[in-house]
Amino acid sequence: MIPPTGTTATRTRAKRGDGDKLREVILDAAEHLLLETGSQEAVSIRAIADRCEVTAPAIYLHFADKEALFLEVCSRRFRELDSWIEAASRKATDPLDELRIRGAAYVSFGLEHPEAYRLLMMGRREGRIDDPGMEAGRDSFLHMVESVDRCVKTGALGGADPYQASLVLWSGIHGITSLMISFPNFEWGERDQLVEHMLDVLIEGVLST
Amino acid sequence: MIPPTGTTATRTRAKRGDGDKLREVILDAAEHLLLETGSQEAVSIRAIADRCEVTAPAIYLHFADKEALFLEVCSRRFRELDSWIEAASRKATDPLDELRIRGAAYVSFGLEHPEAYRLLMMGRREGRIDDPGMEAGRDSFLHMVESVDRCVKTGALGGADPYQASLVLWSGIHGITSLMISFPNFEWGERDQLVEHMLDVLIEGVLST
DNA sequence: ACCGTTAACCTAACGGTGCTAACCTCCTCA
DNA sequence: TGAGGAGGTTAGCACCGTTAGGTTAACGGT
Numbered sequence: 001m002i003p004p005t006g007t008t009a010t011r012t013r014a015k016r017g018d019g020d021k022l023r024e025v026i027l028d029a030a031e032h033l034l035l036e037t038g039s040q041e042a043v044s045i046r047a048i049a050d051r052c053e054v055t056a057p058a059i060y061l062h063f064a065d066k067e068a069l070f071l072e073v074c075s076r077r078f079r080e081l082d083s084w085i086e087a088a089s090r091k092a093t094d095p096l097d098e099l100r101i102r103g104a105a106y107v108s109f110g111l112e113h114p115e116a117y118r119l120l121m122m123g124r125r126e127g128r129i130d131d132p133g134m135e136a137g138r139d140s141f142l143h144m145v146e147s148v149d150r151c152v153k154t155g156a157l158g159g160a161d162p163y164q165a166s167l168v169l170w171s172g173i174h175g176i177t178s179l180m181i182s183f184p185n186f187e188w189g190e191r192d193q194l195v196e197h198m199l200d201v202l203i204e205g206v207l208s209t
Numbered sequence: 210m211i212p213p214t215g216t217t218a219t220r221t222r223a224k225r226g227d228g229d230k231l232r233e234v235i236l237d238a239a240e241h242l243l244l245e246t247g248s249q250e251a252v253s254i255r256a257i258a259d260r261c262e263v264t265a266p267a268i269y270l271h272f273a274d275k276e277a278l279f280l281e282v283c284s285r286r287f288r289e290l291d292s293w294i295e296a297a298s299r300k301a302t303d304p305l306d307e308l309r310i311r312g313a314a315y316v317s318f319g320l321e322h323p324e325a326y327r328l329l330m331m332g333r334r335e336g337r338i339d340d341p342g343m344e345a346g347r348d349s350f351l352h353m354v355e356s357v358d359r360c361v362k363t364g365a366l367g368g369a370d371p372y373q374a375s376l377v378l379w380s381g382i383h384g385i386t387s388l389m390i391s392f393p394n395f396e397w398g399e400r401d402q403l404v405e406h407m408l409d410v411l412i413e414g415v416l417s418t
Numbered sequence: 419a420c421c422g423t424t425a426a427c428c429t430a431a432c433g434g435t436g437c438t439a440a441c442c443t444c445c446t447c448a
Numbered sequence: 449t450g451a452g453g454a455g456g457t458t459a460g461c462a463c464c465g466t467t468a469g470g471t472t473a474a475c476g477g478t
Contacts, residue, residue: 061427
């Protein structure tokens with residue numbers, strides 16, 4: 001928990017049409033504090049405001065409430081996850097290799113940004129309808145479906161249903177990622193080896209069903 | 210969020226050696242409120258105290274802090290999960306059937322007690338060492354290893370390493386459970402069918418690796 | 419050059435939170 | 449018949465998310 005300093009805000013007020021500049025600054029501050037403290041609840045509105053050199057209520061000029069703020073941070077991070085995976089997948093030699101690389105990249109993203117991953121995948125979305133993070137996440141999932149689809153088209157995954165197979169693959173990969181985040185002290189053995197084993201099992205399993 | 214009533218405590222004070230009775234009452238109240246509100250943060254110490262007809266500081270006579278309280282609720286629930294699975298597994302006809310039943314029971318427990326599952330598996334254990342919930346969870350996991358072991362011994366799972374296979378099976382089953390909890394509005398299709406498919410993939414995958 | 423409008427903030431405050439220090443009260447045992 | 453400790457209480461701290469309402473400064477119009 002980062003206590004507020006109590007010092008008065010010193011940020012020079014934005015010009016007339018530049019209100020959105022603070023908005024970006026707030027999002028950056030929130031994201032940094034999230035990664036520093038390790039949890040959404042531990043990042044207070046006041047701490048974010050402090051870092052932006054602004055008073056707490058100023059946040060509410062740009063975001064409806066705390067959840068909306070973090071939902072937007074979430075959305076940003078989702079896009080980052082997606083491009084992280086897309087970047088890794090470009091090194092693939094064939095569709096099946098690409099699928100494995102995507103899976104491994106997914107896990108490494110989660111374990112290297114555990115708090116972001118928590119926010120994205122393990123958080124509580126409450127009753128929020130207009131969920132931008134969810135939309136970006138769906139895009140990312142659809143990229144995976146396409147990747148599976150390419151495998152099916154080349155026969156690398158047999159005659160599996162791409163959507164169904166994607167659900168299973170995502171679940172499996174997410175499962176290992178989230179458990180390693182939740183229970184870091186569990187005896188997982190060597191991480192990369194476990195991930196590879198998981199990918200083996202999932203792909204072989206999809207192939208033979 | 211359940212607001213405190215502000216009414217004075219009316220609970221008749223426990224007798225000399227019966228301090229632990231309130232402890233149990235507190236745990237029950239916390240568990241109920243957790244299931245009602247849907248999240249640990251939404252259950253305040255004051256709300257728990259209110260329900261027990263006791264003032265808030267009385268809680269701290271029995272628990273070090275809020276986290277310790279919910280950690281104990283967690284531990285209770287873990288044992289419940291374990292016995293839930295054990296009970297279901299008794300209907301099994303053979304080791305492999307038992308493994309499938311255990312998996313399906315695991316998922317159904319999670320989806321029927323989502324908030325408890327969240328607390329158990331998707332929560333943040335902070336830096337807590339003496340984690341009783343973790344201990345009970347480990348026991349439950351070991352029961353699964355034993356079940357896998359029986360499959361291996363009868364040849365139903367080939368020559369797989371029971372521990373490694375259990376890690377993969379647990380991850381897969383947890384993955385599907387936690388994702389369905391986190392994203393209930395996602396297009397999962399028919400739940401039981403997806404779970405069965407997941408079990409097919411995992412078991413076939415373990416068999417052929 | 420002045421004026422009204424308004425975007426972009428601020429101050430003060432409300433009710434809630436986890437948690438602690440200090441007090442009280444009643445039961446038990448010597 | 450007291451002493452003492454178990455099992456509470458009252459009062460209060462520092463912080464939380466959030467809101468109502470005031471302040472300041474940049475703009476367009478005249």
